[in-house]
Amino acid sequence: MAKTLFDKVWDLHAVRELPSGQTQLFIGLHLIHEVTSPQAFQMIREKKLGVAFPQRTFATVDHIVPTENQARPFADDLAEEMMVALENNCREFGVTFFDFASKQQGVVHVVGPEQGLTQPGLTVACGDSHTSTHGAFGAIAFGVGTTQIRDILATQTMALSRPKVRRILVKGTLQKGVYAKDVILAVIRRLGVKGGIGYAYEFAGDTIERMSMEERLTVCNMAIEGGARVGYINPDKTTVDYLRGRPYAPTGEAFEKATAWWLSMASDKDAVFADEFVLDANTLEPQVAWGINPGQAVDVTENLPKPESVPAEERVGLEEAYAFTSFQPGAPVKNVAINVAFIGSCTNGRLSDLREAAKVVKGRRVARGVKALVVPGSQIVQRAAEAEGLDELFRAAGFEWRNAGCSMCLAMNPDKLKDREVCASSSNRNFIGRQGCPTGRTLLMSPAMVAAAAIQGHVTDVRELFTSI
Amino acid sequence: MESKISFVEGRAVAVAGDDVDTDRIMPARYLRCVTFADIGQYTFQDERFDAQGKPKAHPFNDPAFQGASILVVNKNFGCGSSREHAPQGILRWGIQAIIGESFAEIFAGNCTSIGLPVVTASEADVRGLQTAVLSKSAGVVRLDLEGKKVTYGGTSFAVDMRESSRSMFLDGTWDSSATLLSALPAVKKRALDLPYMAWGGR
Numbered sequence: 001m002a003k004t005l006f007d008k009v010w011d012l013h014a015v016r017e018l019p020s021g022q023t024q025l026f027i028g029l030h031l032i033h034e035v036t037s038p039q040a041f042q043m044i045r046e047k048k049l050g051v052a053f054p055q056r057t058f059a060t061v062d063h064i065v066p067t068e069n070q071a072r073p074f075a076d077d078l079a080e081e082m083m084v085a086l087e088n089n090c091r092e093f094g095v096t097f098f099d100f101a102s103k104q105q106g107v108v109h110v111v112g113p114e115q116g117l118t119q120p121g122l123t124v125a126c127g128d129s130h131t132s133t134h135g136a137f138g139a140i141a142f143g144v145g146t147t148q149i150r151d152i153l154a155t156q157t158m159a160l161s162r163p164k165v166r167r168i169l170v171k172g173t174l175q176k177g178v179y180a181k182d183v184i185l186a187v188i189r190r191l192g193v194k195g196g197i198g199y200a201y202e203f204a205g206d207t208i209e210r211m212s213m214e215e216r217l218t219v220c221n222m223a224i225e226g227g228a229r230v231g232y233i234n235p236d237k238t239t240v241d242y243l244r245g246r247p248y249a250p251t252g253e254a255f256e257k258a259t260a261w262w263l264s265m266a267s268d269k270d271a272v273f274a275d276e277f278v279l280d281a282n283t284l285e286p287q288v289a290w291g292i293n294p295g296q297a298v299d300v301t302e303n304l305p306k307p308e309s310v311p312a313e314e315r316v317g318l319e320e321a322y323a324f325t326s327f328q329p330g331a332p333v334k335n336v337a338i339n340v341a342f343i344g345s346c347t348n349g350r351l352s353d354l355r356e357a358a359k360v361v362k363g364r365r366v367a368r369g370v371k372a373l374v375v376p377g378s379q380i381v382q383r384a385a386e387a388e389g390l391d392e393l394f395r396a397a398g399f400e401w402r403n404a405g406c407s408m409c410l411a412m413n414p415d416k417l418k419d420r421e422v423c424a425s426s427s428n429r430n431f432i433g434r435q436g437c438p439t440g441r442t443l444l445m446s447p448a449m450v451a452a453a454a455i456q457g458h459v460t461d462v463r464e465l466f467t468s469i
Numbered sequence: 470m471e472s473k474i475s476f477v478e479g480r481a482v483a484v485a486g487d488d489v490d491t492d493r494i495m496p497a498r499y500l501r502c503v504t505f506a507d508i509g510q511y512t513f514q515d516e517r518f519d520a521q522g523k524p525k526a527h528p529f530n531d532p533a534f535q536g537a538s539i540l541v542v543n544k545n546f547g548c549g550s551s552r553e554h555a556p557q558g559i560l561r562w563g564i565q566a567i568i569g570e571s572f573a574e575i576f577a578g579n580c581t582s583i584g585l586p587v588v589t590a591s592e593a594d595v596r597g598l599q600t601a602v603l604s605k606s607a608g609v610v611r612l613d614l615e616g617k618k619v620t621y622g623g624t625s626f627a628v629d630m631r632e633s634s635r636s637m638f639l640d641g642t643w644d645s646s647a648t649l650l651s652a653l654p655a656v657k658k659r660a661l662d663l664p665y666m667a668w669g670g671r
Contacts, residue, residue, distance in 0.1 A: 015659045076501070151645055433515050
């Protein structure tokens, strides 16, 4: 019988069906970081359990790291305590730790792919909802909680209920200035932030097939923002080419064997999906998620919606969004002034993201009064960008060039909004209080759009800057 | 250990609104900790207190709802971050069950794994209960997992939940640790069948 990639990976990793009806699923790759793992290690210590497969767990530090002064001990005692806990846990249980000294530290969802740890056909778990990112390789990747991290450490398995699979077909050619970020924001906007509950999303279609690995990572990263815990893309030549030569990818003959197996895991041509959604890429415009969830988005050319013009079920959410943002219903989104511009995160903190933003920034200046920062997704991204001179290009334009971490995506480190600041952000969530200040406001957009907003001081259609070059 | 949960009974507290995300339930700055022990007090912190620490009108601040053990919410509750700090905070604040219109998936899974049942009901039933709770006329609310129903005052309505979660609460196996560990030999055997285990790299 024809199977989806999801079915193939799930069935291969199913250890057994549990009495509850859930599946005990083997996890091929477990990634951990400092925020959600210390309690899990404490639990296995208390229960006198070991780590069953320490060679299948890898750690890095990202959420709490300061992006300016990284000297130890950190200025924040609590951050230092978490860092020490992770160092001790990795040492005690024999887990590889990509720390600062390794020069490979970074946001966990950037590190896994760039190390070649994330591979097609794997099950991946990490105590972070954006673990869906890794699905870009044709892996089935789950964000999990701390108790599940405990289970994975102790058994390399977790108990899960099988979701349905929805195919999201993206067809057509993206216009210049429209990016992978706009594709996923548009999908969330159309299907809603709850639309994916109970589903894994398979992203397919010619638009997706033409995307680079980094673009695919952006798409899968935000599946969770549409309610889908898992998002994935079938592996192909792009996937294989990306993996070749990565530190943890197989080498020589093993790589050829692996390639054949990876490609065999793709969904069969006649695989059946629970349902299907089609997005036309040809007509897609740059998106701006302006409200209090990533589904509340408009085209950059549009006006903010009037509550009376939307279906009744969206109205209350829209009124809540206006009550929080104080934006003007019916006003062009391009009128919204910004105070902060943030380029980075597991969604858009990779080299190609920084390059696209740099194209917009080159030869221009950040608008007066705007604080703009670039936070590379990893030390490797940072070095690669610096080798191309991107750091100098951004600095010359008035951006701050920082060290790698999650930074202002969730602001667990010192990078936070203040008061009523509005931030144009390449991250993934515009939730109330998300960027470290309960009254701060977040506009989600592509890195190029963030760069454009930084230059102009307000939301800007990046395409206008292309034509004026 | 009282691991079997067949019902939860007590007063209820209602938090209204769709898409209440885990950043709102537990702001990220309270994730700077290596234990969940003290986290209950920060539940809904920024919704309950302004920047100066002055209490705002919020059900979790209302004296009438102190000691409540059932939380009543709307659609897609717990969306966003996978932080278990959010359900841990709710649990440690004193909540023993959540009744809602729908829940985000990772959040619901986290709740189950820490022994906090989440059940869904129709919009009309949930809103009816929320109205009764807000007007302080709901009295004692009983969530019966065996009969899959909620009873309060003279009212009763059906609830739904994942059958797997329900059976784990009823037979006291919601803490998956022992169940998963019991299959460790089978796990090791399955690992041998996975082609990539031998590929190594580095």
